[in-house]
Amino acid sequence: MSTTKFYVTTPIYYVNDKPHIGHAYTTILADVLARYHRLLGHPTFFLTGTDEHGLKVQQAAEKAGITPQEQADNTVVRFRDLWEKLEITNDHFIRTTDDYHKKVVQDILQDLFDRDEIYKAEYDGWYDVTSETFVTEKDLPEGQKPEDLPNVTRIKETNYFFRMSKYQDWLIQHINDNPEFIQPDFRRNETLGFLRQPLNDLCISRPKNRLNWGIDLPFDRDFVCYVWFDALINYISGIGYQQDDKTFRKWWPADYHLIGKDILTTHTVYWPTMLKAADIPLPRTVFAHGWWLSGKTKMSKSLGNVVNPMDMIDRYGVDPFRYFLIAEMSLGQDASFTEEAFVRRYNSDLANDLGNLLSRLTNMITRYCDAKIPNVSKNVLKDDAEKELWDAVQTAVEKMEASVERMRLDLGIADVLNAIRGINRYLEMKQPWTQAREEDKAPLHTTLYCAAEALRVMAALLYPVMPGKMTALREALGLSAGEPDTERLRKWGLIKAGAAANKPAALFPRIEDAIETESKTMTDENAEKKTSDKPTAAPAEKKPEGVALISFEDFMMMDLRTGKILEAGKIEGADKLLRLQVMIGSEKRQVVAGIAQHYDADQLIGKTVVVVANLKPATIRGVESHGMLLAASKGESLRLVTIDGEISSGAKVK
């Protein structure tokens, strides 16, 4: 990594309404980056907060019949609560109504005014009430006139202006000389495109008779400061500017201002020119991410399709939600949020690949090694398979570091998932359930230990994204709950032989298809309906005699899958049993079935049967069995449940 310290910021959020998925996303992204940098040993500072002045907040307060300060105080709690729930590790939370911030804003304003960087003039033109900006025709798409826009009115008033225009050439030069300043590249071109037109001076005041919820201009108390001029300054006031020089110098310039694409101009034109005028160095990178869409549609309150992060957390838990947002969005591009996509990714990455690996491994350590991490020889990495496994782990570490640097966390996560699949393949190849039957336990111990070590590093790489679940995973492997660090990513052999492993409750229980087939997203509007839509158990009068009733949820806990029988053979000394190798999707499983008196082994090969795939593994007559076949039996006869027609193995049976 090129930086030694790391200072990351999110936009500060308006307190006119409760937080939504867009706010949650940027904050989770900043948190994940901050946690990665801490993991890599970089001193890190992470700032977030709320933007509490301006027309939007004043109007929301008026609507609610409360003061703007009350509006801010009520809403800030919702942001703080959400960040706490999402396990956000910001080092400071700034509110623009905090006194220290107001003082910094006023000091900067006074200084710029004293040095004639700010002047008073009359403005006669168009003003957009929603965005609180002055509108000129050049800002609009061709052919559109300001007077045609719904929230634009003509105003004529005296105001204060910041001499932004004089920095135009300097800014273009800076952007061209520092390609990392605006990222991704196409956003840099967008700003350069904007700067091809003459840059106006920036109106930084609002007369109090029109808006009084803001910071007073120190040199003219009839005016308050324009909300953006006030808000942008949070990035320096929040780390001690003009209050604690040492702290400020330690963190500034920011390494990343993370923003949404809609606030590019304020961050890449207003902010750098303000800093230049105040003689403060510029941030290293302003990174604009895309938008979360609801399916293919823009999220908006009026469409009722805004995803509520609190509901997602309540339904699926914090870590899977964090994981989905980070793994799914390719930074810079828009991404689509649907509950279907969420469940699909959860089941494949988390329940199948990662969750199953941990449960297989801890099951075997429990069964074969008395729930203690086994001992292995020091030279274990000399063997080909183990060396290959550890090399793959180290490659995943390198790739993740590179992905963090390139802001492509989605790719880093995909690499980790690949390495996790590699650990699963290693187990398939080594077949510890077969090794367990050998006299010499060293090969079994090697397999289990190496898989656990590999998984330990994967858990560390995923820790910044899923801190809670990865802590549980560490504990299951007999490790302490403490945060992982860089050194431990590279070091072999940190799991202690003899440490107590434990079988945790399923880390990521599969989300069943009842939810998978629902295409609606969890929005405020359908959240209420959804709870009452839950499937319920069959009414009592339908109960067949002598059969215990189970709930729909009980039934859905069973994972029934199609499986193709690849091999079948007898088990010595057990004339009722057959040992089968069954392909379930991409996984080959050994299943012991009590069907030898009804089927010849050869007759079974190629049949597609139904397997209970989430049955606890069992050892039957010394042979390990990972699942059970469904069959119908009456009296002496027994026939397997098979599939009528073509369907791929691993398909869900319901």
Ligand code: MSP
């Ligand atoms: N207060 C200003 C920022 C000042 S920073 C000095 C602001 N606040 S906001 O609450 O309206 O928006 C905050 C962020 O949320 C913006 O970066 C915006 O892009 C982002 N998002 C709003 N909706 C979004 C999505 N649907 N998806 C992703 N991010 C989106 O602007």
